[in-house]
Amino acid sequence: MAPDMLAGLLFKALLQTLQMVAAAGLIGTLVGLPMGIFLATSGRGELFEAPLTNRIVGLVVNALRSTPFIILVVAIIPLTRFITGTSIGTIAAIVPLTISTIPFIARLIEAAIREVDKGLIEAARAMGATPVQIVMKVLLAEARPGITLALTLTVVSLIGYSAMVGAVGGGGLGDLGIRYGYQRFMPEVMLAVVVVLILLVQAVQSAGDALARRFDKRSRKN
Template sequence: MSANLIGLLYDATLQTLYMVAVSALLGTLFGLPLGVFLATSQRGELMSAPWWNTVLGLVVNAARSIPFIILVVAIIPFTRWVAGTSIGTTAAIVPLTLAATPFIARLVENAIREVDAGLIEAARAMGATPVQIIRKVLIPEALPGLVLGLTLAVVSLIGYSAMVGAVGGEGLGDLGIRYGYQRFMPDVMLAVVVILIVMVQLVQSAGEWIARLVDKRAPRNRGG
């Protein structure tokens, strides 16, 4: 493989990391509060708003039902309005964020719902407000599950970032299509696949390590 292709691989890897990191951050900023609300807003829950829970739940389900490649094409006018263009790494962040937000919201909702209801009742008995219960009970107790859920979301975004290369999103997916497929260069395709696998493994390992670190229930090894 030539030095030029190695340089292209390096640039494409940075582009993929940029797309995934920014869309994961934005998806979390939007998806985390949405997921918390979905987990606490059914009838009789902390922030009881069953009508809003139903409406937002339907919106989230609808957004998750759209195949990503179709979503990318369908929102091109919106992407152009937000990013000023419909091609490139910055433009790709728009559909990636829209795909990540409902996915993260459901992962957060599931993690929050796994918290022991007895803890919530105990906090209520001590006079804690719904916001205090969410901040000091639900999120800390659900933190390991939240970390694992966000890890899964980042892994999915890595795969989505490769797909977006098919419609001008740049990154490793674009490089694999233009060189590995269209120019019949299997070594480039193999390099792209290997880099993506390494990225997924690193993210998964880091997420599992952080989840163990923040899990108060996990046994701690003591020296001596």
């Protein structure tokens, strides 16, 4: 394949991948973040005590997380077609990517919030802070490094998942690698796709790590 043609295909596929990752990551965060906060604060004796609801939400999250992604993609084809009007292509791929991202983010956010020192919560309560104020000014503020790393991991995982949906016509770098690199026996295309994916993941991980260090009070003290 001519270098200029390969560059054009890579650029188009990269844009599709970024579109899928950005859309799924944004929607997943908007839903998964409050869900993670709820899971971390709604147990027995916690800020928003609702143990039964906590248990139900936890079961749903666990069920979605335990479903292999490629099976999820196929299983929700009717839903994908209902929402987007099609089951293939970049826009259609956003649906399963988002659904798989929401529980992933929720559990990571829950873990990050649970790492916050309980003494800070008790101190805020003693000063008369409301549960919402504790969440906003204590939990989220103290958990920022962990939340940043959680979202970074989410984006990295989404890049991998976006490549996987290429196997079912989802578009993006994965689709390019399968259609040209595998089906048409063009190893140079497959190699180029792998290199671009590695560089993309490295860039996201480095940016996330740097941002997390900036938010970490312990790093600033050192």
